Amino acid sequence: MRQMARTRRGAMTAALLAITAMGSLMTGCTADDGARGRTVDDGRGPAQGPGEDHKETASTGSVLAVKIDNVRAARPQTGLDAADVVYTEQVEGGLSRLMAIYASKFPKAIGPVRSARESDLELLRQFDEPTLAYSGAQHKLLPLIEKAPLDAQPPGEASNGYYRGTDKPAPHNLYLRPEQLVGSAPGSDALTTGFHFGTAPAGGSPETSRTVRYPSARFTFTWSESRQRWLVAMDGTPTVTTEGKTVAPATVVVQYVKVRPSQFHDSLGNNTPYTETVGSGKAEVLRDGRVFDVNWARPNAADGTEFTTSDGTPMNFAPGQVWVVFAKA
Structure with missing residues (x-):
């Protein structure tokens, strides 16, 4: 699945830009923050030792990283409690956004999913070709995402893995079904955080x-x-x-x-x-x-x-x- 996604990513980048110009994706995603030129809204070793919160499992792949919305309108979030690691970062206007890392187990759904930032690419280099679930990015950032050593999976490339909820208004209602995107959880050995x-x-x-x-x-x-x-x-x-x-x-x-x-x-x-x-x-x-x-x-x-x-x-x-x-x- 990762290999197929990577081979068609270049074509999909151009497709996403064209879709942005029309204002929305076929999946119903709205432009991130209404910005022109955006797509959609916005050493090594196991990080998670065996404990009461997680099962110890063998690694079968790489981690799933999900960019999660964190403004008040996006709360409460879904599936945040199941993450192995949650990173918080500052974004525009002094607000915050979350990057949740999943390896030990997958919840049924995760979200709301929002857009990626340049910092995410450096943060995720510590993992072996992680899958990044995000809703889009500033159009000038797309080439950097394309070149990054990760498996980028926005809705335009994996529409079956995303859905719009009815609990919140757009753009705060885009959710991910992780098992439909990447299959089963890779296991805690994939958490090469250095912890x-x-x-x-x-x-x-x-x-x-x-x-x-x-x-x-x-x-x-x-x-x-x-x-x-x-x-x-x-x-x-x-x-x-x-x-x-x-x-x-x-x-x-x-x-x-x-x-x-x-x-x-x-x-x-x-x-x-x-x-x-x-x-x-x-x-x-x-x-x-x-x-x-x-x-x-x-x-x-x-x-x-x-x-x-x-x-x-x-x-x-x-x-x-x-x-x-x-x-x-």
């Missing part, structure tokens, strides 16, 4: 709540002693899925990175931020009701990110879902 899982190191400081702010968005993680998880709230509202499941990662990473202007802008002229995930810097790891100050390093785009304590020891994460919040250094 380590195991017993927490000594030290750290007690932490019951942590808030990370973007210019127009905020994430709060509150420790639940009874659940031994961090309860997520976005913009002050507890995060639950459409099925009523509380989103509660076992580990939260606040990773301080460089966020700079990119070469792209939205329809209002707002610059699209570029989040640099290759390099090194400081981070904070929240697990077990404590916070640990650590260092992060990702020398090359093809590498996963290593988190280490002050003495150079790998920082162990708690088994279960991980949220990585990219915060401006």
Whole structure:
């Protein structure tokens, strides 16, 4: 399936541009944010050790990465609780968007699905030809997506895998059926993020709540002693899925990175931020009701990110879902 998709991707890129000019896709996708020239709306090793949230499975392919809408109109999201890793990034206007990574298991549906950004291409280089599910991109970004070592699957290439829901207005109602797009989940071995899982190191400081702010968005993680998880709230509202499941990662990473202007802008002229995930810097790891100050390093785009304590020891994460919040250094 991946090979067939890749061979026809060049033709489909041109087709998507033509469809954009007409204003919509055959699948009913609307133009991303109404912008002219857009298509549709917008070291290595297992990242997820065996734990109570996930089954340990052998790798049979690569991860599924899904770009998920995160404005208020898009909430509650679907299938977010099933992701192995959730990355948060800043987008235009100081708002946020999510990149959810699935390997251990697939939910029945995921979404709302929105458009890709340039930063996503660097972030996803750590995986072996991941499948990227997204609703489209700024037209000047399409050639970069075409050249990236990933299997791009927007609705125009995989219409059977997407559907429009009736719970929200467009463009916040595009959903993905992952098993129709890529078949079965590849297994946790596909999570080549560089993360380590195991017993927490000594030290750290007690932490019951942590808030990370973007210019127009905020994430709060509150420790639940009874659940031994961090309860997520976005913009002050507890995060639950459409099925009523509380989103509660076992580990939260606040990773301080460089966020700079990119070469792209939205329809209002707002610059699209570029989040640099290759390099090194400081981070904070929240697990077990404590916070640990650590260092992060990702020398090359093809590498996963290593988190280490002050003495150079790998920082162990708690088994279960991980949220990585990219915060401006």
